[in-house]
Amino acid sequence: MIKTSSSRLGLASALLVALLAAGCASSVKLDGPAPVENRDANAGANANAGANAAGNAQSNVATVDLGAKSAANGGADRIVYFDFDSFVVKDEYRGVVETNAKQLNANRQKRVSVEGHTDDRGGREYNLALGQKRAEAVQKSLTLLGVQASQVEAVSFGEERPAATGADEAAWAKNRRAELKDR
Template sequence: MQAGPAGADAAGPAGVGRVIYFDFDSFTVKPEYQGLVDQHARFLQGNRGRSVAVEGHTDERGSREYNLALGQKRAEAVRRALTLVGATDAQIEAVSFGEEKPAVSGSSEDAYSQNRRVEIRYR
């Protein structure tokens, strides 16, 4: 097995999801995502040289400014959850894209629910 970015761990823990979904107008990490957060936090704790960007996203409802702020609150909520389990602040950058990078297009509740998310991206 190779070490560093070309190794098996380059993208973080194997077989662990990288997306956390949120309820409408909420930035609370739901209990069903705590296991996912825990696994990423333990990976980061064991690999102090690794870092992640946690990217907050929203659906298209609300103003651009509101959605950027909500996306940031979602990213910060995941960042806090990761640090509570053992990752360090220095390993995590919380950023917001608001409604600018939807996962899916459309104006249905299904599309909205898939766009209300935080994505964990390893660097």
């Protein structure tokens, strides 16, 4: 009888620990492949309605001008920005990825590292994993455009190297990025 009571107590304790751990989990799955956003140009007003094909809901984060458009910098952009808690490469950064892919395809000896970054919200381990997924999403986009996998290395710095300081959406938006740097 004592053996049964202690095994029930152990089972209840294990269940309680599992429930507590599940309550702390994020809804973003970091162990699957990095998705690449691909929207239909005719989607128009329905682009923000519902969820995308991967099952991730569209972001409700306010738009912030990051000042990194290709035309403004003569096509030399090397930064891809992300939505909060996301590692989906958005269509607006397709030009950045394509420009860098063309440069890498033209010179097969050239090597780059893609550095994934996050804002300072979230735990250290989570931000390192999210930064890695962001870097891998850009890396996958490049390889889908013909870049050799050996030319691109994905690394994460998480929240450790912020581009902007502050605790507002403008600063956080500038920190949610992946940067392409020559190796």
